[in-house]
Amino acid sequence: MSLADIIYSLFSGYDMLFELAFAIISLILSIFAFRIYKITSESKSKLFGVSFLFISISYFIQSLFNFLAYSRLNEPICLMANLTSVNLISYYGNYAHFLFMIVGLATLLYMTFDIKHLEVLTFLVILSITAFIMSTNIYYTFYLLSTIYLSFITWHFIKNYFRKKQKLVLLVALAFSFLLFGSIHFFLSVNHQFFYIIGQILELLAYILILINFYMVQKK
Amino acid sequence: MNPKRDRLAIIHDMLQIISSRGNKMNPTQIMYKANLSHQMLGEYLNEIMSKGFVAEEIDKKGKKTYSLTEKGFGFLKDFEIIKKFFDSYGLN
Numbered sequence: 001m002s003l004a005d006i007i008y009s010l011f012s013g014y015d016m017l018f019e020l021a022f023a024i025i026s027l028i029l030s031i032f033a034f035r036i037y038k039i040t041s042e043s044k045s046k047l048f049g050v051s052f053l054f055i056s057i058s059y060f061i062q063s064l065f066n067f068l069a070y071s072r073l074n075e076p077i078c079l080m081a082n083l084t085s086v087n088l089i090s091y092y093g094n095y096a097h098f099l100f101m102i103v104g105l106a107t108l109l110y111m112t113f114d115i116k117h118l119e120v121l122t123f124l125v126i127l128s129i130t131a132f133i134m135s136t137n138i139y140y141t142f143y144l145l146s147t148i149y150l151s152f153i154t155w156h157f158i159k160n161y162f163r164k165k166q167k168l169v170l171l172v173a174l175a176f177s178f179l180l181f182g183s184i185h186f187f188l189s190v191n192h193q194f195f196y197i198i199g200q201i202l203e204l205l206a207y208i209l210i211l212i213n214f215y216m217v218q219k220k
Numbered sequence: 221m222n223p224k225r226d227r228l229a230i231i232h233d234m235l236q237i238i239s240s241r242g243n244k245m246n247p248t249q250i251m252y253k254a255n256l257s258h259q260m261l262g263e264y265l266n267e268i269m270s271k272g273f274v275a276e277e278i279d280k281k282g283k284k285t286y287s288l289t290e291k292g293f294g295f296l297k298d299f300e301i302i303k304k305f306f307d308s309y310g311l312n
Contacts, residue, residue, distance in 0.1 A: 036302055039294050041271040044311040112310070160310035168308045217304040 015200050016066040023059035025207050026052045029214060047111040054104030058097050065093025095132075098142040102128045105149040112156035143187035150180040171213040178206035226312045230254065231268055232299050235292050238274060243287045250286065268292070 033049035036042070068074040074089045106124040113120065128145055135141035154176040161173040182202035189195035225233065237253045238245045251261040265286070268274050273292035277285050288296075295302070306312050 032305070036298075036305055039291070039298055040302060042306075042311065045306075048309060048311065156310060163310075164307055166307060168304055169310075172308050213308055217301060217308060 013070050015196075016063050016070060018200055018204055019059045019063035019066065022203065022207050023056050023063060025211055025214075026056035026059060029210065030056055032214070043116070044111055047107055051104045051107035051111060054100050054107060058100035058104060061093060061100060062097040065090060065097070068093070095138060098138060099129065099132065102132070102142065102145055102149070105146055105153070109149045109153055112153055140187070143183060147180065147183045147187055150176065150183050154180045168213055168216055171209045171216075175206040175209035175213070178202045178209070182206065228303060228306055228312055230256070230260075230264060231273070232296070232303075234264060234268060235273060235288060235296050238286055239288045239293070239296065244277075244285050245287075246283065246285050 030049045030052035033045050033052060037045040037049060065074075068077065069090055077089060103125055106128050107121065110121040110124060131141055131145060132138055154173070157169070157173040157176045161169045179202070182199045185195045185199035185202060189199055234250060234254045234256075237250055241249075247261060247265065250256075250265075251258065254261075254264075256264065265274075269276060269286075271291070272289055273295055274286045275289050277287065279285070
């Protein structure tokens, strides 16, 4: 057993808790953005809320399906659903997680473009979903798409930091940089479990920074 | 007044100015106090009315005055939080 395998086995199970934490943080951010939208009627705030709602649902699904796998509850579900393999349940769970996440990221990407054409958002979403349907390997497709989307989103937040030079903005730029590097590691992790752990830790750091930013925004 | 105000700051300034004098002000006063051009005043008044921040009143002589709505006061109250959130994510 290699060191990577030992670390992976120790880490196994905690990822489910991480995903649950990401889901809750994303949901808090989404609710807050909708509250701001109610006050300001700014469409970008609504788009932000929608995108984080999709991201939150995506993490809830991932956490739930990982829980089913660890607790072995997926076996009776597999029997009830008449599925040939428990792996199919994980596959469907990942499929739903990827779809919600990519729609959330596409909405966030659209928000960063300074345009008001909903056709562009529709186009992005349809293109992303089509890529999944046509794909022979949904894992590579998802991590490749999310890395591309996150590259553009992160660039928007980095530019925003250079314009404003504020601590709060830096936190967001760093958080999305971590999410981008995390996505790259997940892409590599399809065949190497160790990259999966690095990806999860980078994601955790990103969400901690988002949470710190949220706290500082609320502070009077 | 900060010469490099963003859109959100201009809206905030306009609402604060309107609310400062008994919550009633005519467009010329708003234009001068908020340091706006005539064109900008028209655009921003349309925007804050469409968002429901101010209500327009026209008297018998046809003169217009503007006053803050409850939503407008809500915006002023939470402005600091809104600004920090918008700045953080580049929503301006």
